[in-house]
Amino acid sequence: MPIQTVGILSPGDMGQAIASVLNQHELKTIAALENRSLRTRQLAAAANIEDVGSLTQLVIESDVVLSVLVPAAAAEVAKQVAEVIDNVGKPILYVDANAIAPQKVKRIAHLIESVGGTFVDAAIIGPPPRVPGRTRIYASGKQASEFQQLGNYGLDIRVIGDEIGQASGLKMSYAALTKGLTAIGTELLIAAHRLGLDEELWQEVSHSQPELAAILTRSIPSMTPKAHRWIGEMEEIAETFQELGLTERIFYGAADVYRLVNDTSLGQETPEESNRDRLLSEVITTLADEIADE
Structure with a gap:
């Protein structure tokens, strides 16, 4: 047709x-x-x-x-x-x-x-x-x-x-890597900021893991206005992995990271409102300041 x-x-x-x-x-x-x-x-x-x-x-x-x-x-x-x-x-x-x-x-x-x-x-x-x-x-x-x-x-x-399920399975597997990595990177950089080790950590990552540094520099600032959508996506990945007999906890944790981001001023912006030139360091500082200690 x-x-x-x-x-x-x-x-x-x-x-x-x-x-x-x-x-x-x-x-x-x-x-x-x-x-x-x-x-x-x-x-x-x-x-x-x-x-x-x-x-x-x-x-x-x-x-x-x-x-x-x-x-x-x-x-x-x-x-x-x-x-x-x-x-x-x-x-x-x-x-x-x-x-x-x-x-x-x-x-x-x-x-x-x-x-x-x-x-x-x-x-x-x-x-x-x-x-x-x-x-x-x-x-x-x-x-x-x-x-x-x-x-x-x-x-x-x-x-x-x-x-049916092959395409969705590919999406779940791929997003587990890309968006899962972004969630881990976001949380560890906030942790380093709160420990007063921003510069030291970033110098080491840039020196020993330059490809990773480039990925985080690009992915984290663009993630914030989309965090509300990625919460559910991480939960779907968790359910996929659980169905396969693997641990789902990693991705429920990633969903929690995006849930925290969503509750900040950066997370409340629409993609049209988000400043695409905002530096990674600015994003992490804002998130670290606005995400309340548990």
Whole structure:
């Protein structure tokens, strides 16, 4: 089936950027902005996403619905979409691109398929795709090749298998490394600040681990406005690892780090408000001062 219209759930920072790429390549994107925030409406308008009002209308008009949400919302929104599919009788392709555990995405797939929809498991790795070549979308499931049509409209989509859960498993494994490392780096640098050892630690890390120093310099300042989303992502990773018989404690701890960051002034900024030129040392000082001692 040729894809002509893509419904975006929801046009936040990532969803808006994906829609913008599709629109630039002349593929229509729509969103259900009924009762959504002013920021979401503004992001949608900036990307030329058409507002169709309700979720029902979005399902009616879409060939593909792409779900890009905070992890905690993924299952509930999928349930709402399934109810609409059942009511209107339209067998759309539902693509779950949320950072959720493989066992959870399998349950969502069963829900969508039980009402006549088709399903693809997807995983976004990289930043919002505003710069070509930096963002990859991995996909799995029997309908993944259908979703791969969007590769003709500016997205880098890579099919990795026929099984639901493969793409999500890749996301969980990769984010455990990248965002897990950022959480560890954030906490240890705050600890060094409180011990009065900022300069000494950073000199040693820069000397003995220059690649790591470069990663932390880049990743921690850009993390703060996204910490609220990464809480749930770390919890999903914890559930994934627990299901595999591994320890989940590391990632519940990482979730706690992001929860602390989220409660600071830096964590309350939106990506648009965040100062992208803010130095790592400034970020750590602010976090160390604002995160209360337990």
